[in-house]
Amino acid sequence: MPSELVYEYMRIDHLPHIWCAGCGNGTLMHDIVVALDDLIRDKESGITRENVVIVSGIGCSARAAGYLDFSSIHTTHGRAIAFATGIKIANPNLHVIVVTGDGDCSAIGGNHLIHAARRNLDLTVVVFNNTTYGMTGGQYSPTTPQFDTAATAPYGVIDRPFNIAELAAGAGASFTASGDVFHTKETIRQIRNGILHHGFSLIECHSICPTYYGRKNRKGSAVDMLKYQKEHGLIRSAYDRLPADKKKDYYPVGSLTENGYPEFTDLYSYIIKSAQSQGPLDRSPRRDVVMPGTGTHLTKDRYEMRLAGSGGQGVILASVILAEAAVIEGKNAIQSQSYGPEARGGTCRAEAILGEKPLGYSKVSRPHFLLALTQASLDKYSGNLADDAFVLIDSSLTAPEGLTARTVSLPILKTARDVVGKSMTANIVALGAINGLLRLFPEEVLQEAVKRHIPGGTEELNLRALKEGEALAAQAVQA
Ligand SMILES: Cc1ncc(C[n+]2csc(CCOP(=O)(O)OP(=O)(O)O)c2C)c(N)n1
Ligand code: SF4
Incomplete structure (x- = not known):
């Protein structure tokens, strides 16, 4: 040379x-x-x-x-x-x-x-x-x-x-x-x-x-x-x-x-842009995020969310909907899941990372938010949370002794079963509660994301579940 x-x-x-x-x-x-x-x-x-x-x-x-x-x-x-x-x-x-x-x-x-x-x-x-x-x-x-x-x-x-x-x-x-x-x-x-x-x-x-x-x-x-x-x-x-x-x-x-x-x-960016332009929607600026009892703003470049439960509770779908809502909003999102054969009888988890800026690394290491719908998944995933983490659990669960993060418990499973009338909507009730507490998205954006991912013919049921979840959060914030 x-x-x-x-x-x-x-x-x-x-x-x-x-x-x-x-x-x-x-x-x-x-x-x-x-x-x-x-x-x-x-x-x-x-x-x-x-x-x-x-x-x-x-x-x-x-x-x-x-x-x-x-x-x-x-x-x-x-x-x-x-x-x-x-x-x-x-x-x-x-x-x-x-x-x-x-x-x-x-x-x-x-x-x-x-x-x-x-x-x-x-x-x-x-x-x-x-x-x-x-x-x-x-x-x-x-x-x-x-x-x-x-x-x-x-x-x-x-x-x-x-x-x-x-x-x-x-x-x-x-x-x-x-x-x-x-x-x-x-x-x-x-x-x-x-x-x-x-x-x-x-x-x-x-x-x-x-x-x-x-x-x-x-x-x-x-x-x-x-x-x-x-x-x-x-x-x-x-x-x-x-x-x-x-x-x-x-x-x-x-x-x-x-x-x-x-x-x-080229195709990838075309698809993402068209997903965003199908968006409805209310482009009003994000509302203040007031977590119960804290007054903290949720303005992170990278917000790591973990949703945990047992197989069949729909936590994966819930994480997909959160990521979709972020995409509709023009934000960045990574969705992932761990759903091995153990999920049939034990725990499963799904994750969504949301952010204003490009996200880079795709792994959730210390979640800022944890949802747990079963005791086993709460016990398994409540360690190693971010210092300012926020935890939402079903009210049938008991917070483990070592859990120091701010924790709100809401009757998510009961609401799905008795108020909405279908236990399988617990994931959507949970999404409504999450958004009600964290105010991640305008309501219309989350509704649109839900509609894009639920089976045809279940729209009315799922939008009702979302509303009930928001109502649970509203009561918790007032309390
Ligand atoms: C996972 C893994 N398997 C096997 C090896 C051993 N290994 C190192 S180089 C190599 C083959 C290299 O052959 P090639 O890709 O044709 O490159 P060349 O050395 O001929 O330029 C192998 C099998 C390794 N390093 N890592
Ligand atoms: S072993 Fe073969 S390929 Fe590798 S440096 Fe020598 S001549 Fe080149």
Whole structure:
């Protein structure tokens, strides 16, 4: 690599690199750097040093993420595309480039690959395909040619190999191409086009591993392996013109597919915007939030809510409705749940994190609010609450001794059963009570969120349940 590119784009303190002499990884990393340098210099491209993220899994190839001086993350084996997915969804303005090995992306990470391709998420995946597990000593991978030998196949590999570019194209990737170590100019061009492409792009680069694959299969020196690429890699247009019976002796270098399938984060934001614009509704500013006896304002950027009960009580649906109401209000929300088989006879919980600003981390760690509808779920989940937490429990329950958070108990289950006339509406009664106490949403917003998630024909029943819950809260506030 020209020294000015090394000084500009590599972490000098990480050098010398660990790759063997003659390994193809250095050339492919060079190709990524040249493609990026070209794009960064082109002010029209929208690509800057700051908005590029390099993600890798584990393997010889994956070390590139450590050498490249961009925002980078060296993750776990097979999971590079999963990490990259999170990064891209959190900030769709980033250009996320995954550097991955054939084992990393098509064996242990094969599911992540096909589903990211299927979603057409705007990532650029550059596969360093050396047809072996280099880092662990030359085991066979999904791309090892049939009957070649490997540390785990001393008499030859039986499986037929994947063509990773075709696999990605078949799964729905909107840009696929191949490159190699010898045809540098075309490989750089494809990486550059892949980065510019808006959608899932994958460039499968045939690499060389003289140390393991080459030695075990008598492919000669690194120079011999490169010579093979020179003689057997054909620019796509020339490859396409070959008669069918000749194609097996060559491989194509260049573009395989390119189309304009819609991109995942575009569709995602479209769906969220339309969910918000279906909103009714009263856009009046949020009312003051006065928790019983405290006068505290609920103005958190991140408000973590946990709803707990037993299976069948509808706490998951309640958390979904809370999150939906936040979305209608133009706020951010994360909904999650823990509903294992134990919920059939024991406890289950669901969570919603609500916030004005982007929420980031999706796990509830110290809830600001806890609803408990059963004693077992109260006992289980009343520990580790936020310092200023607020707890709402059904009045049939007994607060555990160690519970110091402000706690209000209301006859939620009884109201659902005796006043609304259906025990199964307890979750909606609880939602009315929660909103009455915390004043999270204008009533109309919560009603709309309820309507979007209840079964058809139960509207009147559930809106009545919501009202009864609000009435319970009103009495508690007055008391
Ligand atoms: C979960 C997990 N399984 C297995 C390993 C061991 N491991 C490290 S690298 C590697 C294979 C690397 O092969 P490939 O992805 O083709 O990259 P290369 O080293 O050839 O560039 C394996 C199996 C690991 N680190 N983590
Ligand atoms: S083992 Fe193979 S892939 Fe790994 S650095 Fe050496 S030549 Fe490259």
